[in-house]
Amino acid sequence: MKEEIIVSGRMNQMIDPHLNIWHWEIPLYLFLGGLAAGVLFFAALFFINGKENTYPTAVRKAPFIAPIALIIGLLALFFDLRHKLYFWQLYTHIRLMSPMSWGAWTLMIITPISFIWCALNIRELFPKWDWNYEWIKETEVFLRKYQLVLAWAMMIYAMILGIYTGILLSAFNARPLWNTSILGPLFLASGLSAGASVTILMSKIKKERKRFAEIDLIVIGIELFLIIHMFMGFLASTEVQVDAAGLFLGGPYTMAFWIFVVILGMLLPAILEIMEIRKYHIPAFAPAILVLFGSLMLRFIFVYAGQVSRWLY
């Protein structure tokens, strides 16, 4: 038996609550960033494939969610900073070893791209839109000429953004639950799933909704595979990782993770989508809302549980 008494200790957030450094702002941003990445990825993908007219919602309408999500996410990030007035220091440094620096610069690029994409599709929302100034009209003509290049950039940066939301956490070897490279692909998949759900929610075309339900189904399958893979990796690893995985396997976050993320966020929407594809009458918004909820919960549960996990010494 080993008993540990901490006289005046840190190393334990039960004693030092400030060690739980990240609160709702970070998971909210990770969710919105992933969602924006998903929406922009599908918009770019189907534009490049020339399916703009088959899936008009995904290419032209859903991207309007992206800049809104990114701006709210950025505000949440700003809110999280404790030394707010120094935030500009992020943009006077490039730190290749710091995922957060990568993220800051990625956002600096993808946010303007998402605004430009929306500006090019503004007539989708306001058919009589007129830019008024000649130079804006000329810029629009120029950008439209190179929209394919823009789409490629948008697709690549959307993937970087989606993966980065996971890598931000997985780069911390001090928190064993986060310290798995599965987190990058898992958060990217979750973001793509959320992006597909946004399109399903906004689309009025049955064929498009069905197509995105199929895409969503495949991505959910990948997510479930990655989650199983993650636990296999943890349980085959050292005591530190086994202890971290225990947070979801009998520990305090077990119910939250399996019920909110896996059952409500993945299995139930997957079943509903299969029924929908099999031509049962399922309200299309139901699986989409569940996926968005699950995606949000995934970020919240991982951010909070990760901060509890630690090296054992």
Next chain:
Amino acid sequence: MRYAMAVDTKKCVGCSDCVVACQTENNVPIGFCRDWVVEVMAGTYPQLEIEIRSERCNHCANAPCVRCCPTGASYFAEGGIVLVEPNKCIGCGACIASCPYDARYPHPEGYVDKCTFCLHRLKNGLKPACVAVCPTKCIYFGDLHDPNSDASVVLKKRKFKTLIPEAGTKPQLYFLI
């Protein structure tokens, strides 16, 4: 130059004088500390073993906090001391999440704060406050590149360990066992 510290777990009585000395010397805000005492009791009564450790930032040679800082506010100063430059720190908390020793805290003024090995005292030829105040003289400090420094001498004589070396941080806080 490579500053390091060695704490004698056999001599330390866990009085926490080092904690108070640090808080006073460095004007640490109330409710926080840059160093702390951990007491590990192992075994079943009456066969008990106790280890008392005065812990602080390990000033790792491969510091995850320096690596993950997005603005370069966390950096290696002279002798490998890990410092934070408050005017560069945005208070994002990445370094706090990245430290396996939980040695950092968010200062109420917004930046992240931590042990500095009392660099301001070293520059005046003094020892860090925790070392100077220790009533059992169980903390040894010095330059590992100088074979005659207190830390070098004691690490040559005694068995020692570091905390979670498997985390790959190359910690420079040694515990004599």
